[in-house]
Each structure stands twice: as C-alpha cells, then as structure tokens.
Amino acid sequence: MQVDVRLFAHYREAAGTGRLKLELPEGSTVTDARRALEAAHPGLDLSGGMAAVNEELVPPDAPLRDGDEVAFLPPVSGGEEAVRTGLTEEALEPLLGELVSWATAPAYGAIVTFIGTTRTPNKGREVRHLTYEAYPEMAEKVLERIAREMHERWTLGRVALVHRLGRVGPAEASIVIVVSAPHRPEAFEAARYAIERVKLILPVWKKEHLEDGEVWVEGGATDEYRL
Structure with missing residues (x-):
C-alpha cells in the first residue's frame, strides 16, 4: 500500500522535502512508517514528536490504510521534549x-x-x-x-x-x-x-x-x- 507523508520544521529540513509517498506492506502501523522514513533518511530522527493520520493525532501503533495521509509533527513550542x-x-x-x-x-x-x-x-x-x-x-x-x-x-x-x-x-x-x-x-x-x-x-x-x-x-x- 502507499501513504502520503508530510513533514514539518526540522523534520522537513532533515529529509529534504515536506511531502513524499511511502510504500508499506499491508497492515503497517505509524511506527512502521516512522522506521521506514528514518531508514531512508539517515539524518531524520522522529523521536519525541507526534503523528497525525488524516489530520487526527494517533498513537504509534495506529494502523494505516492505503491512501492515508501521515503527518509527523516535531515537538511543539513549549513541549516537554523540546x-x-x-x-x-x-x-x-x-x-x-x-x-x-x-x-x-x-x-x-x-x-x-x-x-x-x-x-x-x-x-x-x-x-x-x-x-x-x-x-x-x-x-x-x-x-x-x-x-x-x-x-x-x-x-x-x-x-x-x-x-x-x-x-x-x-x-x-x-x-x-x-x-x-x-x-x-x-x-x-x-x-x-x-x-x-x-x-x-x-x-x-x-x-x-x-x-x-x-x-x-x-x-x-x-x-x-x-x-
């Protein structure tokens, strides 16, 4: 299956793009998408951030479906991790x-x-x-x-x-x-x-x-x- 990925702020700069398409096996989760992205972009570290699927915040084990939009969000200003x-x-x-x-x-x-x-x-x-x-x-x-x-x-x-x-x-x-x-x-x-x-x-x-x-x-x- 294929999902659309969006990246913001320093995630975007580390990957060199804010939008890309990612091929994943059926049954993949947000964590699987994260691992695939980090493997494809060695300078990209998504730890400490959040993920949204189709504009809704989701946990790391949330399942993905073909055509989903997955956004990886850096820790927001004032967040504990940032x-x-x-x-x-x-x-x-x-x-x-x-x-x-x-x-x-x-x-x-x-x-x-x-x-x-x-x-x-x-x-x-x-x-x-x-x-x-x-x-x-x-x-x-x-x-x-x-x-x-x-x-x-x-x-x-x-x-x-x-x-x-x-x-x-x-x-x-x-x-x-x-x-x-x-x-x-x-x-x-x-x-x-x-x-x-x-x-x-x-x-x-x-x-x-x-x-x-x-x-x-x-x-x-x-x-x-x-x-």
Whole structure:
C-alpha cells in the first residue's frame, strides 16, 4: 500500500522535502512508517514528536490504510521534549554536559551554548560574589515564554534555559542557555535572543557584594511594561 507523508520544521529540513509517498506492506502501523522514513533518511530522527493520520493525532501503533495521509509533527513550542527551563540554587556547571547531551540529536547540525558568569572586577570594583533573587513562580513562566518565542521565530530543535539563584561566586555560572538547530545561524541567533530577553523581562534581580559595600544592579524596563 502507499501513504502520503508530510513533514514539518526540522523534520522537513532533515529529509529534504515536506511531502513524499511511502510504500508499506499491508497492515503497517505509524511506527512502521516512522522506521521506514528514518531508514531512508539517515539524518531524520522522529523521536519525541507526534503523528497525525488524516489530520487526527494517533498513537504509534495506529494502523494505516492505503491512501492515508501521515503527518509527523516535531515537538511543539513549549513541549516537554523540546524545552527545558528552570531555576536552581545548585551549581550549573555540572548540568551543562547533561543539557548538551539532551539537546543533541541527528537532525540538529548545530548546538550553541551560552554561559553567563560572575565578572570581577566590574566597573573598576572587585566583586566578592553575587546574590540572585527571583519571583520564582513568575520567573518559571517567563523562561517558558522566552523558549516559546524562540521556537516561533526560528526552526530549532531543543532549548534549555536555566538560571541560578542565591550566592554565585566569581567565574561561576549564573545562567546556562543551550540551543540546538538544524543549522548554525538559527542556533546562534536564538541563543543571542534568549540572553537579551532574559536580561530584559525575567524577574530575577542581582546584588553585587563588593569589598566596600553592596549594590543592586538594575537595568531598564521595556517601554511596553514601564510604570
């Protein structure tokens, strides 16, 4: 039997086409179609996504019939498989390798990481350490929002945004951003966008503890939300 296959976003780019016809034995399932596609296109990894048959979401063992349209859908923006966000008082450095491994997949030819660290001196003054304070319930939602915005603007694979809270010493990481994408321009642009948005709208505040005092470091609110 023959089915029509549709692919989207980075699935489409990995296969080199968004539409194709697939010959399968009678009695095949969605999983059989997935395996046949991945075998025919070595750079294509459909794990973590979803499938729709004739525009209805179906489980992997759903049977196929001749003439069906089978669409393979990448994880949607903000989906569990495509996004990891969070706040933590634990050191971020041990987490970096895990996030890079999680973001890595055959379909993604580029993985960009950004690590923001405590700088000293800053403006000529020695910084002993930083303290980060957050409105945590809101901050979690804002991190997820930024990740969704990234997926809406670029064709990406997986996005991780994790911010440190509490005391952070010199050269220690305060934020880790990991972005995977089929191609490097999108990965670089999305990572740059993420840190700029974090600095602008994330409700996390930084206090510098100096040799001669301490000071809250403030930026500026966006015109849209300024009081």
